[in-house]
Amino acid sequence: MSSPLVREGEVDFQAPGSSKPCKTWYKVFGKLDSAPLIVLHGGPGAGHEYMVTLVDLYEKHKLPIVLYDQVGCGRSTHFREKAGDESFWTIDLFIAELDNLVDHLRLREVGFSLLGQSWGGILSGMYASRKPKGLKKLIIAGGPASLPLYSKGCKYLLSQLPPDVRRTIEECERKGDYESEEFQKASAVFYARHFCKLDPFPEPIQVGFGHLKEDPTAYLTLQGPSEFTIVGSFKDWEPWKEAHNIEVEALLINGDQDEAMDLCIEPWFRTITKVKWVTLSNSSHMTHWEQRERFNELCGNFLLSE
Helix, strand or coil, X not given: CCECCEEEEEEECCCCCCCCCCEEEEEEECCCCCCCEEEECCCCCCCCHHHHHHHHHHHHHCCCEEEXXXXXXXXXXXXXXXXXXXXXXXXXXXXXXXXXXXXXXXCCCCCEEEEEECHHHHXXXXXXXXXXXXXXXXXXXXXXXXXXXXXXXXXXXXXXXXXXXXXXXXHHHHHCCCCCHHHHHHHHHHHHHHCCCCCCCCHHHHHHHHHHHHCCHHHHHHCCXXXXXXXXXXXXXXXXXXXXXXXXXXXXXXXXXXXXXXXXXXXXXXXXXXXXXXXXXXXXXXXXXXXHHHHHHHHHHHHHCC
């Protein structure tokens, strides 16, 4: 898509804890004379492409959309030299990057809303808890309010897999074997049930997996070797404990077969003052693909309401 109303850009960013030149890549759909929706992708490190379904909101409602690649992936600056550096890969790094982007696009006065998916939902919720100037509304899609509860949910979902698949995953995890064909095949069973129910995965989702394979630095440091093996530095995070500070209206979305089960979404619902929660049927973690029309209808109605 090329049009005067679609533009790409880069903004310089001084990443805390690094002295090397750094840039954040972004793409804007529409004019920024009204409050846009900034979309925060998951991973960490999955890139913006798999969130392209949100551009439907621009095409239908002329709602401006901002997509961007967080540092460590895609077209933004990579930090492979920071592998395992928990003092670098912090929530403050990603909040500083988002603040920098908002200021660069001059959105403090016109305002902006956020939609964060998965890891992006964690980030957007923690960002909103700091009461940033200009934030109007918040959407958290499949973003856990508690990483311990997310991990607990994944353990339950793993227990419901066929016995041979479960045994393979358990044996590979005991050996620390996350690269073998056996582990990949067994993981695919979990992913087909609870990550994305579409077969084959849409090409933009495959691009996201490609980003994680090409540079897994942030993912391995913060999360771990898979969607259900949470051993990285954010394993004990409890974002909901600051969510009482969120002053804007919030919409929570997850799927009824989501790896982000209800038990890890519920603390957001319990803690945020002005909040609505919708669980989409026959959906897993990629609700915005599996129920694209309904997902965008929910988001559009929420964002455009007074």
